[in-house]
Amino acid sequence: xxxxxxxxxxxxxxxxxxxxxxxPRIISLLLxxxxxxxxxxxxxxxTTILWTGIGGYLMAGGANAVxxxxxxxxxxxxxxxKLRPIPSGRMAARAVLAFGVAIATxxxxxxxxxxxxxxxxxxxxxxxxxxxxxxxxxxxxxPQNIVLxxxxxxxxxxxxxxxxxxxxxxxxxxxxxxxxxxxxxxFWALALLKQRxxxxxxxxxxxNIWGEHETIDQMLWYTLLLLGLTVxxxxxxxxxxxxxxxxxxxxxxxxxxVWQIRTLAARGESWIPAAWKVxxxxxxYLALLFVAMAIDRHF
Amino acid sequence: MPLPLPAILxxxxxxxxxxxxxxxxxxxxxxxxxxxxxAKRGVEWAYAIIPAIALMVVLAVTWQAAxxxxxRGDLETRANxxxxx
Numbered sequence: 001x002x003x004x005x006x007x008x009x010x011x012x013x014x015x016x017x018x019x020x021x022x023x024p025r026i027i028s029l030l031l032x033x034x035x036x037x038x039x040x041x042x043x044x045x046x047t048t049i050l051w052t053g054i055g056g057y058l059m060a061g062g063a064n065a066v067x068x069x070x071x072x073x074x075x076x077x078x079x080x081x082k083l084r085p086i087p088s089g090r091m092a093a094r095a096v097l098a099f100g101v102a103i104a105t106x107x108x109x110x111x112x113x114x115x116x117x118x119x120x121x122x123x124x125x126x127x128x129x130x131x132x133x134x135x136x137x138x139x140x141x142x143p144q145n146i147v148l149x150x151x152x153x154x155x156x157x158x159x160x161x162x163x164x165x166x167x168x169x170x171x172x173x174x175x176x177x178x179x180x181x182x183x184x185x186x187f188w189a190l191a192l193l194k195q196r197x198x199x200x201x202x203x204x205x206x207x208n209i210w211g212e213h214e215t216i217d218q219m220l221w222y223t224l225l226l227l228g229l230t231v232x233x234x235x236x237x238x239x240x241x242x243x244x245x246x247x248x249x250x251x252x253x254x255x256x257x258v259w260q261i262r263t264l265a266a267r268g269e270s271w272i273p274a275a276w277k278v279x280x281x282x283x284x285y286l287a288l289l290f291v292a293m294a295i296d297r298h299f
Numbered sequence: 300m301p302l303p304l305p306a307i308l309x310x311x312x313x314x315x316x317x318x319x320x321x322x323x324x325x326x327x328x329x330x331x332x333x334x335x336x337x338a339k340r341g342v343e344w345a346y347a348i349i350p351a352i353a354l355m356v357v358l359a360v361t362w363q364a365a366x367x368x369x370x371r372g373d374l375e376t377r378a379n380x381x382x383x384x
Contacts, residue, residue, distance in 0.1 A: 228314030
């Protein structure tokens with residue numbers, strides 16, 4: 001199908017909708033933060049990588065599908081989400097719920113059977129945290145929703161680590177914390193840009209409740225905290241010079257971006273392009289940081 | 300050249316601790332400005348303080364781990380020095 005402007009738009013199909021329910025673009029980053037820690041933890045076999053990757057995709061995909069089921073009442077109100085399979089009427093809500101639960105159940109079995117029980121338990125904990133703690137409890141009740149909710153997205157490194165070592169330790173906890181403290185500056189950059197959407201849907205995001213200036217201030221402090229936190233594993237021998245330099249450079253760039261938003265907001269100038277830049281760079285930041293971790297341990 | 304690990308440790312801990320205090324300060328300021336109900340404020344405060352307490356525990360464990368790592372490094376250096384011809 002083509003639009004008058006010439007852009008190609010794909011025909012909707014059940015297969016495409018099922019894939020869309022899993023939010024594949026988001027999962028690609030989750031998978032990277034699952035697989036890179038496996039190379040930090042040791043030298044995983046190809047089968048462990050494969051099963052952890054498949055199990056991780058299905059578990060995160062299941063959580064995303066159940067999230068779309070639970071948020072079906074507000075997805076219709078936001079431009080960003082109203083083309084999803086449920087609000088657009090292409091799929092029945094119950095079918096989406098059944099799909100999400102089915103693939104999460106399959107993921108639990110796959111991980112427990114082919115990897116280990118701890119890996120399955122951690123992945124399932126991430127699913128429950130995302131569905132019940134974040135989506136059902138925090139998302140619509142507090143402006144700190146994505147602060148605590150960030151823990152849901154921080155489970156993948158624990159899953160990857162446990163797949164290789166069969167345990168969780170201080171180093172893996174740091175990988176969890178990196179994602180936990182990366183989440184506020186990342187999501188609040190988007191929340192600043194989508195304030196009207198979130199306001200319309202009644203989701204109490206920080207910019208809507210606290211105001212832009214307070215949110216930007218907190219983004220800055222979270223970015224500084226993240227910078228300090230990413231350096232700390234070097235002090236007890238987990239990483240070396242390559243990672244240290246990478247963490248400082250990437251953290252410095254992210255900090256500069258957030259500082260730019262703050263400066264522009266303080267001057268009363270438009271910070272929208274700067275916020276987009278921070279949102280996009282924060283995705284690259286996390287990906288490159290985790291790649292740097294894996295490289296540092298093996299070269 | 301070996302990394303100045305104690306300096307990196309304390310600078311990072313200071314940065315993390317100061318940032319966390321500033322986050323709590325900012326959260327309290329935001330809650331007051333948002334004029335939320337007293338009960339809701341208690342919950343919001345709990346949401347802010349729980350990660351801060353957990354982080355302080357992690358920093359204490361990190362300090363211990365960094366100390367152990369430094370002691371191990373010292374022992375290895377001494378062992379290498381004594382076994383050298």
